[in-house]
Amino acid sequence: MKRLIMIITALALAAATGSGLAAGDPTAGQAKSMVCSACHGANGNSSNGDYPSLAGQVPGYIAQQLANFKSGIRSNTIMGGLAQTLTDEDMANLDAWFSSRQPTVYTLADNQLEIAQLGEKLYRGGYPPMQVPACMGCHGPAGTGIPPNFPRLAGQHAEYTEAQLLAFKSEQRRSEIMSPIAFRLSAEQIRALALYLTALH
Numbered sequence: 001m002k003r004l005i006m007i008i009t010a011l012a013l014a015a016a017t018g019s020g021l022a023a024g025d026p027t028a029g030q031a032k033s034m035v036c037s038a039c040h041g042a043n044g045n046s047s048n049g050d051y052p053s054l055a056g057q058v059p060g061y062i063a064q065q066l067a068n069f070k071s072g073i074r075s076n077t078i079m080g081g082l083a084q085t086l087t088d089e090d091m092a093n094l095d096a097w098f099s100s101r102q103p104t105v106y107t108l109a110d111n112q113l114e115i116a117q118l119g120e121k122l123y124r125g126g127y128p129p130m131q132v133p134a135c136m137g138c139h140g141p142a143g144t145g146i147p148p149n150f151p152r153l154a155g156q157h158a159e160y161t162e163a164q165l166l167a168f169k170s171e172q173r174r175s176e177i178m179s180p181i182a183f184r185l186s187a188e189q190i191r192a193l194a195l196y197l198t199a200l201h
């Protein structure tokens with residue numbers, strides 16, 4: 001816990017002093033975004049749960065993740081290859097374009113509402129028996145995130161959110177903050193959170 005608090009303080013300081021990434025130009029980002037749209041959708045609203053939506057993401061997060069794919073900190077065959085072709089400036093421009101797009105809102109089916117309620121409880125209150133902190137403390141009460149380090153989760157595809165939480169849990173995707181949190185969640189709790197978040201707005 002002490003280590004977690006130190007990391008949060010460091011992230012908050014980084015946010016206060018700027019992320020170190022230059023502010024991008026959305027028009028130049030739009031021009032570069034054609035190749036991205038094939039998977040992430042026009043305007044960053046993807047129609048396939050394998051591909052995350054990027055629309056309305058917190059400014060700074062997309063550029064940071066692209067840099068992580070490029071350096072290999074975050075490993076993914078498709079994105080790793082693509083990120084090699086992008087300069088820091090391209091990343092900042094793509095960030096500015098996608099983060100300024102309007103995210104789509106999803107509606108859950110009736111038979112998903114009950115499990116989504118369990119997700120809501122976890123999102124707002126954490127899971128004290130396993131010392132899991134409330135997600136909303138970092139990702140915001142409406143799931144809209146806090147720039148630049150805490151991503152928007154609201155409206156994201158449930159398939160993608162579930163896959164990322166499982167990847168954090170197995171440390172296939174490493175994060176000093178998210179891996180220990182996901183590690184203490186069950187597969188059922190993860191599915192519940194993912195369903196709740198996809199319809200949160």
Ligand code: HEC
Nearest residue numbers: 035036038039040050051052062065066076078079082094
């Ligand atoms: C062929 C499909 C494909 C294309 C084209 C593509 N992506 Fe991706 N992208 C993916 C997949 C799959 C993931 C999920 C990777 C993972 O599971 O870690 C992803 C993840 C991302 C993420 C991480 C999102 C998050 O919430 O953490 C960002 C940012 C991103 N892509 C930006 C881009 C940009 C910018 C482009 C265009 C230059 C692009 N992508 C083109 C498939 C694609």
Ligand code: HEC
Nearest residue numbers: 133134135137138149150151161164165175177178181193
């Ligand atoms: C202490 C702050 C903190 C708390 C609490 C927290 N997160 Fe996170 N979360 C982060 C950070 C930082 C990242 C970005 C990790 C990275 O850079 O890879 C993240 C990333 C994520 C992602 C990946 C999003 C994407 O677009 O790929 C998901 C999903 C997520 N968190 C869900 C949750 C859930 C569900 C909870 C509650 C059980 C939670 N988080 C609690 C800080 C937090």
